[in-house]
Amino acid sequence: MLKSLLDGLLAAAGALAFSVLPSFVQQYLAGLATCRSELLRIVTDARIQPGAMSPEFLAHTDARGQWCATAAQAIDQSEGFARIFAFGRHFDPEIARTTLGIFRPAVQLTFDGLYFFLAGVILGLIVSNLLAAPFRYISNRRYRYGRMP
Numbered sequence: 001m002l003k004s005l006l007d008g009l010l011a012a013a014g015a016l017a018f019s020v021l022p023s024f025v026q027q028y029l030a031g032l033a034t035c036r037s038e039l040l041r042i043v044t045d046a047r048i049q050p051g052a053m054s055p056e057f058l059a060h061t062d063a064r065g066q067w068c069a070t071a072a073q074a075i076d077q078s079e080g081f082a083r084i085f086a087f088g089r090h091f092d093p094e095i096a097r098t099t100l101g102i103f104r105p106a107v108q109l110t111f112d113g114l115y116f117f118l119a120g121v122i123l124g125l126i127v128s129n130l131l132a133a134p135f136r137y138i139s140n141r142r143y144r145y146g147r148m149p
Contacts, residue, residue, distance in 0.1 A: 014124025018116040023106040025087045028099045032072035039065030
């Protein structure tokens, strides 16, 4: 009975965590788009006013804007699990931290949402079985050989 309860709780936790992942990636993508547009505006303003920004800082800001644009395009053009891999390849901790600060969990009613829900259930059951394995081993050993000292 305890094993069934553990299975159910961890499967539900995995399903919940994985089913909101596509929503987080979508909101992260919105953060990348904002990053790109703001940096483009800053670079454009700095080029209009010579001396407002050092050439090195201007180049760095422009490169960061290009990275944001490339990352947003790569994630936006991917679907399903490929989108999660693109998210992983173009992960930026600062943008993710900002996204997490304003994140509103939502379950996407799409095939992607269904895939991730099922993946979460499966992963939750795997974790449940891994956690229960040592206890099953001890229980089976006691049953076979009698009580251990």
